Amino acid sequence: MNQVSTPDASADGLVLGLELIDAGMLARVGGKAANLGETTRAGLPVPPGFCLTTEAYRRAVGPAGLEDVHGALAATGDHDLAALATLAARARELILGVDVPPEIAAAVRESYAALGTDVPVAVRSSATAEDLPLASFAGQQDTYLNVVGADAVLDAVRRCWASLWTDRAVAYRATHGISPSTVALAVVVQRMVDAAVAGVLFTANPVTGRRHEAVIDASPGLGEAVVSGAVNPDHFVVDTATGAIPEWRPGDKAISIRPLPGGGTERTVLPPDSGPSLDDAQVRELAALGSTVEQHYGAPQDIEWAIDAADKLWLVQSRPITTLYPLPDPRPGLPEPDGIRVFLCFSLAQGLTRPLTPMGLAGFRLLAGSVARSAGFDLPEPRNGPAPYRQAGQRLFVDLTPVVRSSVGRVIVPRVFDIMEARSATVLRRLFADPRFAVTTRSPWRLLRHVVPVAAKGRVPETLLRALLRPEAALQRAESFGGRLRASLAVPADATASERLDHAERILGGKLFPIVPAVLPLPALGFASLAVAGKLAGAGTNSGALQAVLRGLPNNVTTEMDLALWHLATAIRAQPAAAAIFDGASPKELARQYRSGGLPAVVQSGLAGFLARYGHRAVAEIDLGMPRWSDDPTHILGVLANYLKLDDPALAPDRQFANAAREAEAQMERLVAVAGSRGGPAGRLRARLVRGALRRTRMFAGLRELPKYHIVEGLAAVRKELAAVGAELAADGRVVEADDIFFLDFAEAHRALAGASFREVVAERREAYDAELGRRRIPRVLLSDGTEPEALQxxxxxxxxxxxxxxxxxxxxxxxxxxxxxxxxxxxxxxxxxxxxxxxxxxxxxxxxxxxxxxxxxxxxxxxxxxxxxxxxxxxxxxxxxxxxxxxxxxxxxxxxxxxxxxxxxx
CATH class of the missing domain: 3.50.30.10 (Phosphohistidine domain)
Known part of the structure; x- marks a missing residue:
């Protein structure tokens, strides 16, 4: 492959040949060099070259005096762009003013000479926080092309070092929370490819997510024209499974960037209608190279490539495609089903965009297993969850393929999502036209044989009948359920850590799901009654008129919670000295004072009372790993501070809620009047039925929040037991801190209690979790080939x-x-x-x-x-x-x- 062996040109490794570099040297050579070294060692066609390590950067810029800039950057918010730009300019000025140390200059000259006499090279920045699996810093630092001569190379190296501090690079790192003192820059020097055509290759479609499609952008000349966006390139899509090229979109390719003799580049204007820059054979060769690179790395790649005048294909750079959403994890111990599958993001359906902790995911596997067992499904290993349960990107997904292929499922499930998460319903319905998901099940029997036992065991028919005939008794029974549940969650104070862990699994595996059939039929009846009332009332009852009945609903634990917090704010406002503390201290400081018992009495006792009732709640509360408000009341104290800013009595939430309830009652009477407007016995009967239906709507619809409320109570009880187990593990050194238990699953927690250390495992998972927190685009629906159907719309x-x-x-x-x-x-x-x-x-x-x-x-x-x-x-x-x-x-x-x-x- 004509690879030039570049020696380790310095005793302390200031310069390394690419063939000496592997992926484990990231901190020393940066992301770009680590990837190039890895591909070189794999025998792929990479132009020869060498890398100045981060040690060379530190040694060279050490005398520049960047410490003050580091400190100032660390103290500057990521939104203060003007201050960041000023500090970045100061850093660049300092670095450009330093001389390259003699030992570094000598190492560069020796390695450059090994590439040939005055050979043209590309000098590329390679940052230590670049081209990583979950964060692409591509383009944040500078690259210099067609550099000729050792002196020119040294000058380009210095300018690359300075580019670590461009405005865009500094702002990017500040936004991603990367400390300025932790980054360093390596520099890659590679022999230039005098490209006849060049561009980029994605081994998976970055727009649709399809893993079986390679996407190629190409244009004559150096790849800089494509990468920089200077041209509209030719665009090719290749089906890597068949080699077919289903899409070719010609670009205007208005210019070409070419190397100049002696160094530098020039832009030349290309004639119009110059034809495709690649023929079919070259397109397929590129796709095949991409498949080889992807197979080597085990992940889809973003590749820069070039084809020289001799028609030789070169790989110039490869890095992970960071924008692709991960595919669902394989099911432990179960074969993957044949054919393409449809996965729906259950996390989004629950209003959760952030990832779940490993223990949060493990808890849902047990809870989902409880649902599956109740419905009569086979469950070989409860800790793995049922077959439809999947995880992707540390979020919950459900395999909905059987639903999409069922005529009954196509009717029921989208209608459920119409009211839960409407866009998911839209995406699902559009899949129904895809012939790959043609209906294969038309009988409802398969569904009924799983639903009927759950309904019978949960006494759903009895609940519905009671709600129709004796609604107050049905409401009282639903409200008493919470007390029985809380009693079952208790564990003896002297329980061992192992007993607490077993109890937590029992709660998740058997005690929580019965809440759903016990309570959910009531709000379901409430909404069904609203629909019935609309039918009975007849003309003039559009959806808006019916929706108005749902305002100011009673028996909603969530609105009761919010209003309880508002009433606490009202009590605090009545005592000016107590209210004043919210102006003088941050919520974090107020939380510290609360824990020490130092807040004014009305705040201290009022907050304690609120947390005694609602402290099990939290943001992202379905995740066992998330602290409850009783663990950390900072958020609640911040909300109280916000409430205290509202001084217009007319806007008081309790008054607004009461007004909404009165308007809903008035709307109910209008609908009753409409129903009875025809007069006679039929009209009176119709009005009576509408009143009864709407009364049950008002009584039961608010209970929609109650099942989740009780489930979250159970999750909080589980979290409490896990926290106690985590404290014991931390005391024994099995983990670093008590909360580390939430980065294990139940099986691992048992092994930790038996003596195994999980300190390194937890550290790796925390890093992966923190990275996933930054992911913003979560697919509602994901196909098993990576396709995001919503992206196709x-x-x-x-x-x-x-x-x-x-x-x-x-x-x-x-x-x-x-x-x-x-x-x-x-x-x-x-x-x-x-x-x-x-x-x-x-x-x-x-x-x-x-x-x-x-x-x-x-x-x-x-x-x-x-x-x-x-x-x-x-x-x-x-x-x-x-x-x-x-x-x-x-x-x-x-x-x-x-x-x-x-x-x-x-x-």
């Missing part, structure tokens, strides 16, 4: 007109400033602002009390956020794609909750 016409469209959730129109909040912990929402969020669960809803409106990227008309918004009378639109990216905090927007639209003011 054309953008709506509303978006082109500047209108964001979603699902109407709560009627009303409001124009106000938007506040984009990605995480409610510590968030500040000024009274009257429109909350724009990716999704919400009950942990978010305390923010709703002072919000002027709500926009969510996920959700349906009966998701948590929509229900609470209606009850507070807040206009809301849910299921608005990319709302948190399109809308900016402070931007004035008009939200129409009845039409389901969001419009920037003035558009």
């Amino acid at each position: 054309a953008a709506g016409t509303g978006a082109a007109a500047g209108v964001l469209s979603g699902t109407p959730a709560s009627a009303g129109t409001v124009t106000a400033r938007a506040r984009v909040i990605l995480d409610p912990q510590g968030a500040a929402l000024e009274p009257g602002e429109i909350l724009v969020a990716p999704s919400t669960d009950p942990g978010w809803t305390p923010l709703f009390l002072t919000a002027g409106g709500l926009v969510m990227e996920m959700g349906g008309p009966n998701s948590h956020g929509a229900v609470v918004a209606r009850e507070y009378g807040i206009p809301a639109v849910v299921g608005v794609p990319d709302a948190t990216a399109i809308i900016s905090s402070g931007q004035v927007i008009t939200l129409d909750g009845g039409a389901g639209t969001v419009v920037p003011a003035g558009d």
Whole structure:
């Protein structure tokens, strides 16, 4: 392969030949060099070259005096772009002013000479936080092409070092929380390929996610024209399984970047209609090379390539494609089913965009296993969960392929998601036209044989009959369920760690799912009664008229919780000295004072009472690994501070809620009147039936939140037992700290109690978890070949007109400033602002009390956020794609909750 062997040109390894570098040397050579070294050692066609290590960078720039810049950057917020730019410019100035130390210069000259006499080279930056599996820093530092001569190479090396401190690189690191003192720069020097044609190759389709499609962009000349966006390249899509080229889109290829004799590059104008830059054989050769590289790395790759005048293909660079969503993990001990599969993200359906901790995922495997056993499914290993349960990107997915291929499933499941997460329902329905998912099951028997035993065991028919005939008794029975559940969750105070761990598994594996059939039939009956009332009332009862009955619902534990917190704020406001502490201290400091018992009595006792009842709740509360409010009340204290800013009595949430309830009761009477307007016995009977149906709607619909409320109580009890186990493991040195137990699963926790150390495992998982926290794009539906069906759908016409469209959730129109909040912990929402969020669960809803409106990227008309918004009378639109990216905090927007639209003011 004509690889030039470059010696270790310095006793302390300042320069290394690419053939001496492997992936384990990342901290020494940076991401680009580590990848090039790995591909070189794999025998792939990489141009020869060498790398100046990070030790060379540190030795060279050490005298530059960057310590003060490091400190200033660490103290500068990532939004202060002007300050970051000033500090970046200072760092570049300092580095460009240093002389390359003699030993480094000598090592570079020796290695450069080994490549040939005055050979043209590319000098590329290789940062230690670059080209990593979960974060691509590509393009943040500089590259210099067609550098000729040792002196020119040394100058380019110095400029690469300085480019570690470009404005864009500094801002990028600040945004991603990377400390300036932890980064260093290596520099790769490679023989230039005088490319006839060059470009980029993705071994998986980065737009649709399809793993069986390679995507190639190509243009004549050096690849810089494609990478920099200077041209519209030829675009090829290759089916790597068959070698077919289903798509070729010609680009204008207006210019070509070519090397100049003696160094540097020039841009030349290309004639129009120059034809494709690659023939079919070259396209397939590139795709085959990509498959080889992907197989070597075990992950899809983003590859830069070049073909020289002799038609030889060269691999210039390879790095992971960081934007692809991971495929679902294989099921332990079970073969993968044949054919393409459909996976739905259950995490998003629960209003959760963030990843779950390993113990949170393990808990859901046990809980899902409990559901499967109740339905009569075979479950060989409960800790692995049922067959449909899958994990991808540390989030919950469900294999819905049997549902999509069932005529009954196609009717029921999308309708459920219409009210839970409407866009997921839309994506699913569009899959029904795909011939790969043709219906294979038409009989309802398979469903009934699993549902009927659950309904019988949960006494669902009895519950529904009681609700119809004796609704107050049914309500009282549902409300008493919580007390019985809490009694079953208790564990003796002297229980051993092993007994606590076993008890936690028993709770998840058997005690929580019975909550669902015991309580859920009541809110289901409530919503069904609303539909029946609409049918009976007849003309004039559109969906808006019916939805108005759902405002200010009683018996909703989530709204009761929010109002309880508001009443605490009211009590605090009545004592000015107590209210004043919220102006003078941060929520974190107030939480510290609360734990030490140092808050004013009205705050200390009031918060203690609130947490005694609702402290099991949290943001992202379905994850066992998330602290409960009783563990850390910082968020609640921040919400209280926000409530205290609302001084307009007319906007008081309890008054708003009471008004909403009165309006709903009035609307109920109007519907009754409509039903009886025909007169006579039939009209009176119709009015009586409508009144009874709507009365049950008002009584039972609010119970929608109760099953999850009780399940979260159970999860909090499990978390408490796990925390005790974690404390013992930390004391024994099996893990570093007690919370590390949430980065194990149950089997591992048992092994840790038996003496195994999991310190390194936890460290690796924490790092992976922290990386996943930064992922913003989560597919609602994911196919087993990586396809994200939503990405295939054309953008709506509303978006082109500047209108964001979603699902109407709560009627009303409001124009106000938007506040984009990605995480409610510590968030500040000024009274009257429109909350724009990716999704919400009950942990978010305390923010709703002072919000002027709500926009969510996920959700349906009966998701948590929509229900609470209606009850507070807040206009809301849910299921608005990319709302948190399109809308900016402070931007004035008009939200129409009845039409389901969001419009920037003035558009």
